[in-house]
Amino acid sequence: MSNNVNRQFRLKSRPVGKIKTTDFDLVEEPVPTPGPGEAVIRNLYLSLDPTNRIWMSDMDQYMPPVEIGAVMRGGGIGKVVASNSDAYKVGDTVSGLLGWQDYYVAGPNDEIPVGVLPAELPVGLPTMLGACGLTGLTAYFGLLELGQPKAGETVVVSAAAGAVGSVVGQIAKLNGCRTVGIAGGPEKCKWIVEELGFDAAVDYKAPDWREQLEAVTPDGIDVNFENVGGEIMEAVMARMNLFSRMPLCGMISGYNTDEPMRGDFSPILMRRINVRGFIVTDFMEKYAEATMELATWVATGKIKSQETIVEGLENAPTAVNKLFEGENLGKLVVKIADE
Ligand SMILES: NC(=O)c1ccc[n+]([C@@H]2O[C@H](COP(=O)([O-])OP(=O)(O)OC[C@H]3O[C@@H](n4cnc5c(N)ncnc54)[C@H](OP(=O)(O)O)[C@@H]3O)[C@@H](O)[C@H]2O)c1
Known part of the structure; x- marks a missing residue:
C-alpha cells in the first residue's frame, strides 16, 4: 500500500x-x-x-x-x-x-x-x-429483462461459478426455474449445486460434457445466459427450444485471440431464438432500484x-x-x- x-x-x-x-x-x-x-x-x-x-x-x-x-x-x-x-x-x-x-x-x-x-x-x-455492483446488475438485467424466465423453464448459464454466472443461476432459482450451470472442473460444479442451489452442473472440462449437457436438459433449454461463446455456446444453442431466449452477455473464450467467433447459428433461425447482445450500461436508469433488490437478496441470504x-x-x-x-x-x- x-x-x-x-x-x-x-x-x-x-x-x-x-x-x-x-x-x-x-x-x-x-x-x-x-x-x-x-x-x-x-x-x-x-x-x-x-x-x-x-x-x-x-x-x-x-x-x-x-x-x-x-x-x-x-x-x-x-x-x-x-x-x-x-x-x-x-x-x-x-x-x-x-x-x-x-x-x-x-x-x-x-x-x-x-x-x-x-x-x-x-x-x-x-x-x-x-453481487451488488455492476456484476450483479449484469446478471439481473440480462436474465430478467432479456431472458424473461418463467417458473418451470430451464435456464442454462455458462461461466456459472464466476461473478455474473453465479448470480444469474441464483436469480433464476428465485424465479422458480430449473437452473443448469456450466463450469470448469468438479469443484466448481459441486459448489454451484451444493452451495448456490443450482439444479445441475455440467463440467465442460470433462470429456463427456456434451452428454452431461444432454442429460441435465431433457426438456431442452428455454433461456441461455451466454458468457463464454465458442463450442459451449454452439452446443447449448443446439438444445434450445422454439422461441427460447439468449441474452448474449459475453464471449470470454475469444477475448485472448483475434479470431472471429465461428459456429453453427442455424438454430437461431430454425427455432426462432431471440438472441440479444447487451451491455449492463444499457439499463443505467434502472440501477438504483435493481441494486436495492440485489442488496436485499444478499443481506437476507437469498443470494450468496x-x-x-x-x-x-x-x-x-x-x-x-x-x-x-x-x-x-x-x-x-x-x-x-x-x-
Ligand atoms: N455485457 C455486459 O455488460 C457484461 C458485464 C460483465 C461481464 N460480462 C461478461 O460476462 C462474462 C463473465 O464475466 P465475469 O465478470 O462474471 O467473469 P467470471 O465469470 O468471474 O470469470 C471468467 C470465468 O470464465 C470462465 N472461462 C474463462 N475462459 C474460458 C473458456 N475459454 N471457456 C469456458 N469458460 C471460460 C472461467 O471459469 P471456468 O473455471 O468455469 O472455466 C472464469 O472463471 C464474460 O464474458 C464477460 O465479458 C458482460
Whole structure:
C-alpha cells in the first residue's frame, strides 16, 4: 500500500494473447491534489473484469479502447480523501471507473461520473463490486429483462461459478426455474449445486460434457445466459427450444485471440431464438432500484455472494489472467488499501 505516491499501471502495448506484465508500465506520480471542483479518491478495491482485456485491445468495442500510455481503465471503490467539489465530501465512499492506480481525481469532466455510495451499506465493499455492483446488475438485467424466465423453464448459464454466472443461476432459482450451470472442473460444479442451489452442473472440462449437457436438459433449454461463446455456446444453442431466449452477455473464450467467433447459428433461425447482445450500461436508469433488490437478496441470504480477493495493486496485471484460467470463484477483486 502506498500513501505517498500514486502508483499507476499505464498501458504500454496491446496484449497479444494472454495479458503480460510487460504490457504495462508501472509509474509513480505524486499523490494528486484536487483542482477547483475536483475531489481526490483513495482507491480501495479494484474490480477485475474480462472486459479489461477488451479495453486493452483495439477491436471494435462499446467504449473507446484504452490509449497506449493511458492509465488502465478499471472499475473500483474508494474513499474521498480531499475535495473541492460540492458533489463529494471527505469520507464519502464512491464507486466508478477509478483506474488501475492508488488515487483518482474525480471532477466535472468525468465522462462517467463517479457515484457516491450510501453511508450505511448492508454488505461489504467487495460485494458492492460483485453481487451488488455492476456484476450483479449484469446478471439481473440480462436474465430478467432479456431472458424473461418463467417458473418451470430451464435456464442454462455458462461461466456459472464466476461473478455474473453465479448470480444469474441464483436469480433464476428465485424465479422458480430449473437452473443448469456450466463450469470448469468438479469443484466448481459441486459448489454451484451444493452451495448456490443450482439444479445441475455440467463440467465442460470433462470429456463427456456434451452428454452431461444432454442429460441435465431433457426438456431442452428455454433461456441461455451466454458468457463464454465458442463450442459451449454452439452446443447449448443446439438444445434450445422454439422461441427460447439468449441474452448474449459475453464471449470470454475469444477475448485472448483475434479470431472471429465461428459456429453453427442455424438454430437461431430454425427455432426462432431471440438472441440479444447487451451491455449492463444499457439499463443505467434502472440501477438504483435493481441494486436495492440485489442488496436485499444478499443481506437476507437469498443470494450468496462470493469474492476472490487478491492483495496489492502491484498484482493486478497477473491477477486479471485468473479470469481466463478459471482461477477465480465469484467476483475477482484486488484489494489496494485498507478501508
Ligand atoms: N455485457 C455486459 O455488460 C457484461 C458485464 C460483465 C461481464 N460480462 C461478461 O460476462 C462474462 C463473465 O464475466 P465475469 O465478470 O462474471 O467473469 P467470471 O465469470 O468471474 O470469470 C471468467 C470465468 O470464465 C470462465 N472461462 C474463462 N475462459 C474460458 C473458456 N475459454 N471457456 C469456458 N469458460 C471460460 C472461467 O471459469 P471456468 O473455471 O468455469 O472455466 C472464469 O472463471 C464474460 O464474458 C464477460 O465479458 C458482460
